[in-house]
Amino acid sequence: DTGVSQNPRHKITKRGQNVTFRCDPISEHNRLYWYRQTLGQGPEFLTYFQNEAQLEKSRLLSDRFSAERPKGSFSTLEIQRTEQGDSAMYLCASSVVGQGSYEQYFGPGTRLTVT
């Protein structure tokens, strides 16, 4: 399967701990996005990369959040000093620039529970 993959699928952590999630986009997709989805809401944009450059960050992305895409392939999202309000589904998506496509393809998500 050549879709977007995310690991882990589920993460339970205690408040104050750090967590890291990984996203592997569709091969050759040069744009990679992170979204957060809470219960009863649509996904909310967090940040995106074009190749290895982080081009935009949402105000939702506090200083405790950091994302990287060091080689322009996979990406990691780290949350430091987790809080209960960080509990959500974290979705990764990828797309390709040009070719008139525009749509983003989403991974299955990582569900984070902070206790």
Place this chain on the structure above:
Amino acid sequence: AQSVAQPEDQVNVAEGNPLTVKCTYSVSGNPYLFWYVQYPNRGLQFLLKYITGDNLVKGSYGFEAEFNKSQTSFHLKKPSALVSDSALYFCAVRALTGGGNKLTFGTGTQLKVEL
């Protein structure tokens, strides 16, 4: 700022009947519009998009959507619903700021198709 409204939290329809899931949007400039479907504990699956051209766009699984610029709407339709269509549906609009292609989503509409 761009936004999407999905006025119905839930839509119920009998199998075999036509279905409509409503979406209205607000965006500066030309809208790029999308529909996604989400099954429980899964990521979002792309259904269809409107970029330009014909106002009626066709997508996966027999779904179609009608773009209406004067009413700023992009309603999702299917002529004959299936029980397997039961899922959470999201409408999304492309934000044009920064050229980043990030998506702004509605809050979702739960579709329930009953026998």
